[in-house]
Structures are given as structure tokens and as C-alpha cells.
Amino acid sequence: MLIIKNLSTSYGSIKALTDVSFKAESGKITTIIGANGAGKSTLLRSITALETPTQGSITWDGTELVGKSTESIIRSGIAHVPEGHAVISQLTVEENISVGSLFRVRKNKSDVKKALNDVYELFPRLMERRTQQAGSLSGGERQMLAISRALVSRPKLLLLDEPSLGLAPLIVEQIIQTINDLCRKTGLTVLLVEQNANTALSVADHGILLALGKLIADRPASELRSDTSLRAAYLGY
Numbered sequence: 001m002l003i004i005k006n007l008s009t010s011y012g013s014i015k016a017l018t019d020v021s022f023k024a025e026s027g028k029i030t031t032i033i034g035a036n037g038a039g040k041s042t043l044l045r046s047i048t049a050l051e052t053p054t055q056g057s058i059t060w061d062g063t064e065l066v067g068k069s070t071e072s073i074i075r076s077g078i079a080h081v082p083e084g085h086a087v088i089s090q091l092t093v094e095e096n097i098s099v100g101s102l103f104r105v106r107k108n109k110s111d112v113k114k115a116l117n118d119v120y121e122l123f124p125r126l127m128e129r130r131t132q133q134a135g136s137l138s139g140g141e142r143q144m145l146a147i148s149r150a151l152v153s154r155p156k157l158l159l160l161d162e163p164s165l166g167l168a169p170l171i172v173e174q175i176i177q178t179i180n181d182l183c184r185k186t187g188l189t190v191l192l193v194e195q196n197a198n199t200a201l202s203v204a205d206h207g208i209l210l211a212l213g214k215l216i217a218d219r220p221a222s223e224l225r226s227d228t229s230l231r232a233a234y235l236g237y
Contacts (some may be wrong), residue, residue, distance in 0.1 A: 089135030
């Protein structure tokens with residue numbers, strides 16, 4: 001289980017997160033929703049030590065993460081897919097995916113090959129393009145590649161930051177459904193940050209609503225999805 005308690009993170013004098021507390025259950029999808037500037041990406045970056053919290057604690061499976069290095073956090077079984085379909089353009093698809101195995105918890109080399117085959121099964125399009133340079137891929141393919149690179153590390157907790165950003169609706173549906181299926185089949189814990197609240201809440205078990213860095217709601221996803229007044233007030237629809 002991921003437990004966030006009284007977490008605050010600032011950029012200089014600007015508070016990006018203020019006293020945020022919630023739990024993400026193991027084997028479930030928890031989505032973080034909110035408008036631009038709500039603090040969603042800052043939250044994920046704080047979990048993986050890309051930003052340093054000014055107060056609070058972050059525990060994963062009973063281990064405190066605040067104060068640890070990004071590398072040690074990743075090696076503990078956490079994978080972070082940042083927004084922007086980040087890939088290494090000069091490397092091939094397969095070389096990009098293989099980078100994810102550098103920080104995996106397991107060291108069994110034979111399992112690296114199996115993990116590679118597993119992500120190709122999830123995203124067959126990448127198998128077809130495995131020898132192409134990543135820079136030649138479409139936006140949707142780059143997002144699939146970024147997720148595959150994270151999954152090949154065999155994480156227990158997957159942090160996904162705006163996977164739908166800039167993608168066509170059909171591609172978004174495919175990616176979100178793949179993550180949903182993976183969670184249900186393997187018990188992967190997912191923390192999904194999304195501006196497209198309707199998409200996120202349709203697959204999530206639980207929802208967290210942030211506004212201007214503060215926690216506004218912490219409820220089952222079905223309740224958040226049906227609360228029209230809350231959506232209108234904070235999400236604009």
C-alpha cells in the first residue's frame with residue numbers, strides 16, 4: 001500500500017502541494033484528477049524524489065521514501081512514466097525498452113527476455129517496430145514505448161502521468177484498457193494522473209481530486225464520477 005501523509009511540496013515560495021493525505025490500495029487503480037496546476041504531476045515527482053517535499057511522509061509497503069534517492073526508490077519496485085511520451089529518440093524501440101531492465105528488482109537475466117516478450121504481447125505494434133528508432137514513432141506508439149520501458153522492470157507500483165496527453169481517443173482507450181487489464185490480471189498497483197477525469201474514473205477503483213495543491217475529495221471512483229456538482233465546480237464539465 002502507498003500511504004501519503006500530510007505531504008507538502010513547494011517551488012520556492014509557491015506551494016504546489018499543501019498537506020495532502022490519502023492511501024492507494026495495493027492491486028488497485030487510484031486516479032489523481034484535477035485541472036491544470038492542481039499539483040498532480042508534482043505529487044508523482046515527490047513520490048520518486050524528483051521533487052523534495054517540505055513536509056510529510058510517503059510510505060510504500062511500510063518503507064519511508066522521503067529522503068531516499070530516486071534510484072533506490074525505483075529499485076524498490078516503483079516505476080514512473082512521466083508526461084510527454086518521453087523516449088530516447090536515437091535508440092531503437094527494443095533498446096529503449098531494455099533500458100528499463102537496468103533498475104529492476106530481479107536480477108535474473110532470463111526473466112529480462114520474458115519481460116520483453118510480455119510487453120510485446122501487451123503492445124504488438126511495438127514488436128513490429130522493434131528495430132526502428134524511437135524518434136520515428138507516432139505519439140501513441142511513443143507512449144506505449146514509455147509504458148513498456150517501465151513495465152519491463154517488473155514494478156509493483158506504476159506511476160502514470162497524463163498517458164492520454166495529445167493522443168487520439170482510440171489510442172487513449174487502448175492504452176488505458178491495457179493498463180486496466182494488467183492491473184486486474186497481475187495485481188499491479190497503479191497511480192494514474194489524468195486531466196481527462198471521465199476516462200480515468202471509468203477504470204479506477206478510487207479517485208483523488210486535487211485543486212490548487214489541496215485535496216478536495218477522496219472517494220470511490222464511481223462516487224466521484226456521479227457527483228455532477230463536484231465535477232462542475234472543479235473540473236469544468
